[in-house]
Amino acid sequence: MSLGDEIRLASRDLGSGRLQTELSVPGARCAGCISKIETGLTAVPGVESARMNLTARRASVIWRGETAPDLIAALDRVGFQAHLAGVVEDTRDPELGRLVRALAVAGFGAMNIMLLSVSVWSGADDQTRQIFHWISAAIAFPCLIYAGRIFYESAWAALRRGRTNMDVPISIGVTLAFALSLYDTVLNERHAYFDAAISLLFFLLIGRTLDHLMRNRARTAISGLARLVPRGATVLHDDGRREHLPVEQIAVGMRLLIATGDRVPVDAVVEEGRSELDCAIATGESAPRAVEPGSPVQAGTLNLMAPLTLRATARADASFLAEILRLMQAAEGGRAAYRRVADRAASLYAPVVHVAALLTFLGWMLASGDWHRAITVAIAVLIITCPCALGLAVPMVQVTAARRLFDAGIMVKDGAGLERLAQIDTVVFDKTGTLTLGQPRLMNAGDISSPVLAVAGALAGRSRHPASRAIAAVAPPSSPPLQDVKEHPGLGIEARIGEDSYRLGRSEWAVNGTAVRREGPAGPVLSRNGQLLASFSLQDTLRPGALQTIQALQEAGLPIILLSGDEPEAVEAVARRLGLTEFAARLLPGDKVARLEVLAAEGRRVLMVGDGLNDAPALSAAHASMTPADAADVGRAAADFVFLHPSLEAVPNAVSVAREARRLVHQNFALSIGYNVLALPIAVLGLVTPLIAALAMSTSSIIVVANALRLRSADRMRASSTPVQRISPPVPSSMVEVPG
Amino acid sequence: MSSLVFLIPLALLLGGCALWAFLWSLRSGQYDDMEGAAHRILMDDDED
Numbered sequence A: 001m002s003l004g005d006e007i008r009l010a011s012r013d014l015g016s017g018r019l020q021t022e023l024s025v026p027g028a029r030c031a032g033c034i035s036k037i038e039t040g041l042t043a044v045p046g047v048e049s050a051r052m053n054l055t056a057r058r059a060s061v062i063w064r065g066e067t068a069p070d071l072i073a074a075l076d077r078v079g080f081q082a083h084l085a086g087v088v089e090d091t092r093d094p095e096l097g098r099l100v101r102a103l104a105v106a107g108f109g110a111m112n113i114m115l116l117s118v119s120v121w122s123g124a125d126d127q128t129r130q131i132f133h134w135i136s137a138a139i140a141f142p143c144l145i146y147a148g149r150i151f152y153e154s155a156w157a158a159l160r161r162g163r164t165n166m167d168v169p170i171s172i173g174v175t176l177a178f179a180l181s182l183y184d185t186v187l188n189e190r191h192a193y194f195d196a197a198i199s200l201l202f203f204l205l206i207g208r209t210l211d212h213l214m215r216n217r218a219r220t221a222i223s224g225l226a227r228l229v230p231r232g233a234t235v236l237h238d239d240g241r242r243e244h245l246p247v248e249q250i251a252v253g254m255r256l257l258i259a260t261g262d263r264v265p266v267d268a269v270v271e272e273g274r275s276e277l278d279c280a281i282a283t284g285e286s287a288p289r290a291v292e293p294g295s296p297v298q299a300g301t302l303n304l305m306a307p308l309t310l311r312a313t314a315r316a317d318a319s320f321l322a323e324i325l326r327l328m329q330a331a332e333g334g335r336a337a338y339r340r341v342a343d344r345a346a347s348l349y350a351p352v353v354h355v356a357a358l359l360t361f362l363g364w365m366l367a368s369g370d371w372h373r374a375i376t377v378a379i380a381v382l383i384i385t386c387p388c389a390l391g392l393a394v395p396m397v398q399v400t401a402a403r404r405l406f407d408a409g410i411m412v413k414d415g416a417g418l419e420r421l422a423q424i425d426t427v428v429f430d431k432t433g434t435l436t437l438g439q440p441r442l443m444n445a446g447d448i449s450s451p452v453l454a455v456a457g458a459l460a461g462r463s464r465h466p467a468s469r470a471i472a473a474v475a476p477p478s479s480p481p482l483q484d485v486k487e488h489p490g491l492g493i494e495a496r497i498g499e500d501s502y503r504l505g506r507s508e509w510a511v512n513g514t515a516v517r518r519e520g521p522a523g524p525v526l527s528r529n530g531q532l533l534a535s536f537s538l539q540d541t542l543r544p545g546a547l548q549t550i551q552a553l554q555e556a557g558l559p560i561i562l563l564s565g566d567e568p569e570a571v572e573a574v575a576r577r578l579g580l581t582e583f584a585a586r587l588l589p590g591d592k593v594a595r596l597e598v599l600a601a602e603g604r605r606v607l608m609v610g611d612g613l614n615d616a617p618a619l620s621a622a623h624a625s626m627t628p629a630d631a632a633d634v635g636r637a638a639a640d641f642v643f644l645h646p647s648l649e650a651v652p653n654a655v656s657v658a659r660e661a662r663r664l665v666h667q668n669f670a671l672s673i674g675y676n677v678l679a680l681p682i683a684v685l686g687l688v689t690p691l692i693a694a695l696a697m698s699t700s701s702i703i704v705v706a707n708a709l710r711l712r713s714a715d716r717m718r719a720s721s722t723p724v725q726r727i728s729p730p731v732p733s734s735m736v737e738v739p740g
Numbered sequence B: 001m002s003s004l005v006f007l008i009p010l011a012l013l014l015g016g017c018a019l020w021a022f023l024w025s026l027r028s029g030q031y032d033d034m035e036g037a038a039h040r041i042l043m044d045d046d047e048d
Helices: A002-009 A032-043 A073-075 A094-121 A126-160 A166-185 A194-221 A320-330 A339-370 A370-385 A388-407 A415-423 A433-434 A450-460 A466-475 A544-557 A568-578 A589-601 A613-621 A633-638 A650-684 A690-721 B002-027 B034-040
Strands: A014-015 A020-024 A047-053 A058-064 A233-234 A242-246 A255-260 A268-272 A276-280 A289-291 A308-312 A410-412 A426-429 A436-444 A483-488 A491-495 A500-505 A526-527 A530-535 A538-542 A559-565 A583-586 A608-609 A624-628 A641-643
Touching: A002 A426, A020 A073, A020 A483, A032 A047, A032 A073, A032 B034, A047 A276, A058 A491, A094 A126, A094 A194, A094 A690, A126 A166, A166 A194, A166 A339, A166 A370, A194 A370, A194 A690, A242 A526, A308 A613, A320 A568, A320 A613, A339 A370, A339 A388, A339 A589, A339 A650, A370 A650, A370 A690, A388 A410, A388 A415, A388 A426, A388 A650, A388 A690, A410 A415, A410 A650, A415 A633, A415 A650, A426 A589, A433 A568, A436 A466, A436 A583, A450 A466, A450 A491, A450 A526, A450 A530, A466 A491, A466 A650, A483 A500, A500 A544, A500 A690, A538 A568, A544 A568, A544 A650, A559 A568, A559 A613, A589 A608, A589 A613, A608 A613, A608 A650, A613 A633, A624 A633, A624 A650, A641 A650
Parallel strands: A426 A559, A426 A608, A559 A583, A608 A624, A624 A641
Antiparallel strands: A014 A020, A020 A058, A047 A058, A233 A242, A233 A255, A255 A308, A268 A308, A276 A289, A410 A641, A436 A538, A483 A491, A491 A500, A500 A526, A526 A530
16 A cells, blocks of 8 residues: 555545645644645645644644655755654543633633632621622622533442442532522521532532643554555456455455555465565564465565455455554553543542541530531532542642653653653563665675676666665665666566676675675675676664663663564664663564563563554553554554654653652642642631631642643753753754753 | 612622633634644645
8 A cells, every 4th residue: 555545544534625734743843844834744745735734833734635745755855854643533522621611610700700709708788798608709709600511420420330449429519519508698697608519510620631742643653454455456367357445345265466665455475476575574584585376475474576466365355454552452451551640539538538537527516516517618628629639639740741741752651651651660672664764775885896786776776675775875866777677586686787788786696696694693696697796785773762762771770672573683673773682583563572471470560662563562562662663553552652753762851750750740749739628627627717728729739730830841951951852953043942 | 889780790790601602613614624724824825
């Protein structure tokens, strides 16, 4: 499946032939970038409009036409790396809108009631106080219904299933506070808690909205496996008829035509043709695999060289990709059992609040026999101990941490992922595509004379084999005229220059009869009339920052394990270059999961960093997982973190931010619980006036928020001391964005 | 006291206007790209 098809599949149909595509552009940081990206995209034929959102680092492109414009290449030309951002959501998130509207209404109510309350507290006379209480009640009632229903609904849902959550004491406290204040207002009493009830809702809604924003990211970041599976394939019927059938209708025994550049739709056997398949995404093998009639091929592999005729051996739902999906679902069980810190805190805290309020009520009933007094004090206890700061403690830190990671090019899918990442004690890496870029590079270009290299480059330029591309990339452009260029799939490429016949490819094919012995990894050779001219040594490029990353993680005391599906020699070479001692090669997807399970059984919490299809089950089995943005879709869907910049330094960076976030969450818990413990005796003794309640609540919330924001200021200091790798081109210093 | 009769409704009305303005700006997407808006002001539209 070509990139154009992928762009098309990731687009949303706006009707009347217009389509909308979302691209993620992590390198955009300034006004210059916005205009470069927008003009660059609009210049592509077929593009109607393009709009860059700098906050989300996303470009939204509207285009029309049969074939998708190559938007990624267009951005590459203006110097930005881009990724497809997944299928555009059809509608905006209705839940977020609901929360923000409730937040706005509660904020309006809280501010106005608070203003009225201030004058009551500063000693308004009886008549004025009475009027102000009535106005407060009139504002509070609609606010309570509108903003409070978010808590009521959640509390009711929990109660109906016979459970309790944090929303139950909130709902009871707020409703009782309002009802009792109304009762007191009717009886012309001095105290009313309208302000406490509504500002409580306001603070809690801030926390709730932030929490929702975190979870929401998770939803939009996930796009299905379907994008990688071809939607259909050309079936060759026995009577010679060709038909394009959807993948689900391909039956065992059907003959399929796979063009160059297409992915294999189902597991099959080659019937006709020779080619090479890119299996990197499926098995982690770095070298393309040559296939000939009789070779089995796996679904999801990419045909690189020549058209193939295949005979299907499995249906789509029994193919390799479906198997991966099943493994992933089975592996996810362990992670689903993880309970978020906030939930664990709430389940401990809610009963304490209920019991404290109930005991206070009973105590005051016994002591004074005045039910009105007893209820007032019990409500004060509920309000004072209400987990206002507790509700803000976690989401505020996680949103700040996510924002900081986002600025460093790391997408966080949800808050639970951050919590789990902070706990890891072992790091497992995949090789191909993760520690390495999965693209070979010519290592011995210096040993080859320039004219020979030019010939090799000219030949290589005619092929799309990864090895050819690596040679063509470093060859001088002065190309001698080639004649009779012929590509032999699985062997190499042949051409004539004048009288001489040149061959670039496998040594046993290019050089007459002799197997060439060389040092280093086996690579292609160039021959003239059957005589060896040069041999090329190719090696997979390490991902930028790989060495520093490994060192940083080892210094942090984290053991590192390399698990790969590639051949042992290739794995060992990479492990040696990076100084890794623990590694395993030729692992199937299931084997990787099994290894992780062994580690988990030893009580280790593993961070898995991988990219391929074969890593997807391991990514969902690990305690936490990261994947680069150019990974297979499934991998991106399974991982907790996706890093957009090519450098692997995102891994230690994310780990340190997650650990810092955990420290701040714990501090916040200590702060807000400490606060409540201090305020509880005052409330139980019945000394809490509405003024004290309002002060206590706001101060604890503000302290918690301020503490969470420290995560952000720490980032600023660090950003000025260490160079952060950016892909975007240098910008005039006057335009450099001030983080914030 | 008599001043309160019209001052309080006036205050509430102003507050209500602010609330409506916020909800309107939210709906019209003005908070979708806070950073971009700050940079777009620097762009010269006549250039292209």
